Amino acid sequence: MLLATTAMAQEAIHQQRTISSPVVNNDGTVTFRIQVPNAKEVKVTGDFLPKKRMQHGNNVWEVDSVATMQPEGKGVWSYTTGEGVDPELYSYHFIVDGTEVLDPSNFMRSRDGRRYTSNFIVSRSANDTGWYYQTHDVKHGTLSAVWYDSPTLGMQRRMKVYTPAGYEKGGKYPVMYLLHGMMGDEEAWSTLGRSVQILDNLIAEGKAQPMIVVMPNGNDNVQASPEADSPFSGTLNTRFIESFPDIMAYMKANYRIKEGADNTAICGLSMGGNHTFGTSKMLPGKFGYIGLFSAAVTLSNSRKSTYDLLQESEVQTQLAQLFASKPHLYWIAIGKDDFLYQQNADLRRYLDEKGYKYEYRESTGGHIWRNWRIYLREFAEKIFK
């Protein structure tokens, strides 16, 4: 009887999970399913659907479209995309009678700031975009959650550190600092950002140098992500930038790192692009590779324009010192539809006027993870070579 009891309990768990969702069909379309017997109306939304432009007064922004799901009997609702879905990592959720519900059949979920989504990866062949985000049978690096002391911010803080396969065997490695955006935290790049898979795969293929990747928490007033009991936060000021030497000191004391600008890179998305812009000019000669991904050149809740910021004598002096140190790469990447496009155009104009050397990468799309993962992959291939 006792044995049967366990089997029974397991069965009860399994019964709720007999639906397969999402399923990538042979024709490249994707089918989503959820079993909700009492529902009147079920929808699915996610970044696999086209963006929809919203307007409220003078404000314009984009959201994912919403598709209506159809009942297919036994309380199961389904939706199949009208056309094939490109290789990528996608985020989605269901809306059951107005309530947001994640896909109970899908164990791949992530948190992006305050949002939880279900996720799936489409990959059709080796080396397509989705392939880089999957765990393949290559040598894997280690991802650690470490705590460092920040005297500047007056607290212990958590960050994620990726060490490449083979690190434990000895030797020194170059370091990339990889910074998240507003509403994100130290978990962002290793979850939706797929930094671990991207680095594992690039290094295994010989496309990137083995490197340590440091992913700190850029919100200066918390110790860690809410998953580590810290309250949520979204501060926008320069305190995190001022505290950056604390992180570098921790890495020097606790990891076998190659030092100097030739072996040190910094990059980040959105607010993390701002932190990259600010940190690299505050510490000229420390970073040989600098990557701005959809960067908020000015903090996006400040009223200061990029043009005004670049007129400030301190900023001009710092940028002059930074470019006098001749970084190997100052890389600006942004999507055509990004709401920060103009800030980056202003920055490029300034750099052009001054004759400061940079590389520019313009992609399609807007302020989205799809672009940031691609930028990380491209940037990682360019550095420490």
Add this chain to the structure above:
Amino acid sequence: MLLATTAMAQEAIHQQRTISSPVVNNDGTVTFRIQVPNAKEVKVTGDFLPKKRMQHGNNVWEVDSVATMQPEGKGVWSYTTGEGVDPELYSYHFIVDGTEVLDPSNFMRSRDGRRYTSNFIVSRSANDTGWYYQTHDVKHGTLSAVWYDSPTLGMQRRMKVYTPAGYEKGGKYPVMYLLHGMMGDEEAWSTLGRSVQILDNLIAEGKAQPMIVVMPNGNDNVQASPEADSPFSGTLNTRFIESFPDIMAYMKANYRIKEGADNTAICGLSMGGNHTFGTSKMLPGKFGYIGLFSAAVTLSNSRKSTYDLLQESEVQTQLAQLFASKPHLYWIAIGKDDFLYQQNADLRRYLDEKGYKYEYRESTGGHIWRNWRIYLREFAEKIFK
């Protein structure tokens, strides 16, 4: 306009999150809230509610009770517990018109096998049960996801490794192997199991020795948890036990560990208790501290009784060798209401008959995380001393 757009988008995100839930009230009760304007019926269930006994034919099992929530206007539904809630970590979810929904206001979520739940911790004073599960301002250890090679299972496999604060400064440390249960994986003990917080807090208080804790994946046919792209699994055989030396070899090669039985502990819950029982007798003299937490002494889908198992000459020989090696501690812990109670009673009777020394800890409650976290804390305090 661009600035306003971002502010707007943020506001849209915030609007969905203005409800506070759960809230621990001054009188010790807890209030849950969710905003679902279209709902007809909203319930909450979780392990803060009393267990309910279910019966189906000869099968009896226990589930959490379900409480009906009340509308309080503006589409918000709420439920307040009838009495104060004890210090603990609790898991719960809402049921909105029959559909399982996690708490959108609560960022603390975890996955236990195939189940996702929202979680909250109640702590009223330092050193109460809930306090040990929180992140306090003490020195923190590092939690790493590492991949090891298992020649026995023919694959690379992922595990979590906790190194105590100060490990990076040098020195050698004792090792505890901490094993999960059926439907679990290498994430279980560091999420719902709160192993990181428990060890950080015990070590900071001087109640446990600084130690390395190794949390492997006990499902022999997968490489890692579904979060690392592995399919779900729940195999029950002895293959994982046979592969255990691969894990120990990896630890010896890659960490500064103190070797020998005096410095090596193994423990686990349910199926992990079976793995502990099997591994410790397969490798007599390797583990000086052995902890069975609600152990499935026989694998729970086998038809073999504990009594029959203990009649097998190979098992008897192995147990004789194990106890001849004089382990410092053979600890059996189980709850009065656990469905595996009789298996453990049979094991104890056998050990008594043979005169093999063990310690027995009987708690209230059944086959639940609440007990396993408490057992981990108690076991960690007893070892390496």
